[in-house]
Amino acid sequence: MAIFSTSKLVTIERHFAEEEDLHPEATGEFSRLLRDLTLAIRMIARDVRRAGLNDVLGLTDMHNVHGEQVKKLDDYANDIIFRAMDHGGHLCVMASEESQGLIPIPDHYHKGKYVLVFDPLDGSSNIDVNVTIGTIFSIYRRLEPNATTDGTLDDVLQPGYKQVAAGYASYGSSTNLVYTSGHGVDVFTFDQTIGEFLLTNEKVRIPNKGTYYSINEGNYHKWDKNLQQYVDYLKNDYPDKPAYSLRYIGTAVADVHRTLYYGGIFMYPADRAYPNGKLRLMYELNPLSMLIEQAGGRSTNGSDRILDLTPTSIHERAPVFLGSPDDVLEAEMFLQGKHPTQL
Ligand code: P6P
Numbered sequence: 001m002a003i004f005s006t007s008k009l010v011t012i013e014r015h016f017a018e019e020e021d022l023h024p025e026a027t028g029e030f031s032r033l034l035r036d037l038t039l040a041i042r043m044i045a046r047d048v049r050r051a052g053l054n055d056v057l058g059l060t061d062m063h064n065v066h067g068e069q070v071k072k073l074d075d076y077a078n079d080i081i082f083r084a085m086d087h088g089g090h091l092c093v094m095a096s097e098e099s100q101g102l103i104p105i106p107d108h109y110h111k112g113k114y115v116l117v118f119d120p121l122d123g124s125s126n127i128d129v130n131v132t133i134g135t136i137f138s139i140y141r142r143l144e145p146n147a148t149t150d151g152t153l154d155d156v157l158q159p160g161y162k163q164v165a166a167g168y169a170s171y172g173s174s175t176n177l178v179y180t181s182g183h184g185v186d187v188f189t190f191d192q193t194i195g196e197f198l199l200t201n202e203k204v205r206i207p208n209k210g211t212y213y214s215i216n217e218g219n220y221h222k223w224d225k226n227l228q229q230y231v232d233y234l235k236n237d238y239p240d241k242p243a244y245s246l247r248y249i250g251t252a253v254a255d256v257h258r259t260l261y262y263g264g265i266f267m268y269p270a271d272r273a274y275p276n277g278k279l280r281l282m283y284e285l286n287p288l289s290m291l292i293e294q295a296g297g298r299s300t301n302g303s304d305r306i307l308d309l310t311p312t313s314i315h316e317r318a319p320v321f322l323g324s325p326d327d328v329l330e331a332e333m334f335l336q337g338k339h340p341t342q343l
Contacts, residue, residue: 003037005201006278008199012197012199013196014189015030018132019031019181029090029113030114031332032088033091037137038197040080040081040083040084040085042195043080044081044121044169044171044198045171049171052215073124074098074121074127075098078099078333080120080195081135082094088112089111090152091105091111092112092114092142092149092155093111093151095116095156095283096119097119097122097315098120104150113142113145114142114164116138117286118138119284120135122135122251122253122284123250123251131251131254132170132251132253133171134168134170134252137166138165138287140146140156143155153314157287157307159310159316160307160309161204165179166179166288167179170257170341175190176189177197179262180294184295186203205295206259206260206261206297206325207262208324209324209327210264212247212258212259213327214247214255215231215248215267216257217246219271222273226335226336227267227269238340247264254264255274256288259322259323260291263302265322265328266320266322267321268319269302276318276319277301277317277318277319280315281316281317282314282315282317284309285299286307289322300320300322301319301320301321303332
């Protein structure tokens, strides 16, 4: 497990500034965008911690674009990110799990060269029971970098390999912010006493192979037969493979965070209920896959690289198999009907 804590005292703002120095042409606009985003995340973290006290729990009478009842914290997190990001002049458009269509930048604000796509509160079904939830974000450059007009759907619907940065916040026993801009994956932990995200793990690398698998086994009967055989294989001891352990939290951010650190495989496959998988490509799978790949992992839909998929709509879903490269490749082999000879 290649996870080393760092003793360096580096705030996330200094990290952004040091990354900016890697780009002589940088104007500082991207660093200011990230500064505003981390403010929103700090505010969401504060209210997630207080959720039980603030009566922000419980269902609203609103429903999101997918017909799911929106919990107050979802709604609040969505609003916080919008209000932190709409006026900085860095974005030309936003898109969110909680909004049906594009989120325009108000007319009286400058339109910048970046696009923000986000899931304000991932794992909302876990909010009321104090289980880890998260925020996921993905940043692209607009297609016309010098345009100052409203961003368009084409600016949003870009394949994941065009992301300039991606990350997630994990609101668990501590608040982590896991971030990449294509130079590896760095983990920051929020220190409430000073109100800063401090660098705690630098250039995280995922193990090549793990011993955990993460999937909702309650859907076993809905899976493709090859997937059933793969999961059955994982659960058994073989001469060159110990039985894997199941870990499933039901919040993608938490399950992916554990996979990043411990290795193994996280899966949300297609099944009879979700013929295209359940997780959303734009604001869940693309950012999570960029992070996993930047840590040396692999992320596919069972055959094709997630980051190469061409999006056709903001809320489209895709199956996902991500984690340690050897585990994901083995899963793909099973899905193609090629099983190890020793079975
Ligand atoms: P299931 C949370 O609602 C979420 O969108 C993801 O964070 C999580 O991985 C998945 O759904 C869990 O889905 O069907 O296993 O409850």
